Amino acid sequence: KAGVTQTPRYLIKTRGQQVTLSCSPISGHRSVSWYQQTPGQGLQFLFEYFSETQRNKGNFPGRFSGRQFSNSRSEMNVSTLELGDSALYLCASSLYRVNTEAFFGQGTRLTVV
Amino acid sequence: TQLLEQSPQFLSIQEGENLTVYCNSSSVFSSLQWYRQEPGEGPVLLVTVVTGGEVKKLKRLTFQFGDARKDSSLHITAAQPGDTGLYLCAGAASGGSYIPTFGRGTSLIVHP
Numbered sequence: 394k395a396g397v398t399q400t401p402r403y404l405i406k407t408r409g410q411q412v413t414l415s416c417s418p419i420s421g422h423r424s425v426s427w428y429q430q431t432p433g434q435g436l437q438f439l440f441e442y443f444s445e446t447q448r449n450k451g452n453f454p455g456r457f458s459g460r461q462f463s464n465s466r467s468e469m470n471v472s473t474l475e476l477g478d479s480a481l482y483l484c485a486s487s488l489y490r491v492n493t494e495a496f497f498g499q500g501t502r503l504t505v506v
Numbered sequence: 507t508q509l510l511e512q513s514p515q516f517l518s519i520q521e522g523e524n525l526t527v528y529c530n531s532s533s534v535f536s537s538l539q540w541y542r543q544e545p546g547e548g549p550v551l552l553v554t555v556v557t558g559g560e561v562k563k564l565k566r567l568t569f570q571f572g573d574a575r576k577d578s579s580l581h582i583t584a585a586q587p588g589d590t591g592l593y594l595c596a597g598a599a600s601g602g603s604y605i606p607t608f609g610r611g612t613s614l615i616v617h618p
Contacts, residue, residue: 495606497548497549497550499548
């Protein structure tokens with residue numbers, strides 16, 4: 394059974410640009426959540442998608458957005474990048490809602506210069 | 507304010523030693539998860555505890571959920587270098603908006 398796949402693994406962007414990250418969940422999993430991980434703040438919840446609908450959102454500005462497709466694959470977009478957006482972005486998939494077993498991808502390391 | 511407080515933040519021990527990591531909160535959790543994360547990788551789920559007072563064992567790892575479901579601990583017996591990693595507790599507070607929260611983590615290094 395394939396795990397959670399995130400692409401790309403590494404990304405370098407310039408301030409002001411926008412970026413799209415992709416996540417393919419485990420087959421059959423309908424919930425996809427996104428997290429930002431930094432040394433200073435730890436792992437912080439961005440949002441959760443379930444059956445193509447955003448179910449929950451963390452405390453992040455509107456520059457962070459996402460969507461989920463009918464095959465449960467999800468994308469996360471960050472517009473007008475800032476230096477502080479440099480982080481490891483993790484995607485996690487669950488069979489049902491987030492409060493159950495969650496399986497994480499390897500993450501996308503985003504560096505904003 | 508961090509909803510889940512983990513301690514200690516760092517641990518550096520010798521192979522064979524025992525250790526305990528704590529995860530505390532003032533909120534009640536319907537369940538708590540423990541994850542281990544290695545550098546450059548995503549967290550890997552170790553266990554989920556659901557019932558107050560529950561104790562779960564995973565080989566040399568023992569997990570306990572507090573009676574009031576506000577705290578949890580992870581005890582490792584006879585630590586090995588392969589146990590090195592960042593240990594994270596996570597959960598979503600009961601009666602809340604279902605927002606999952608992670609502790610800042612305990613970074614464990616086990617020296618051979």
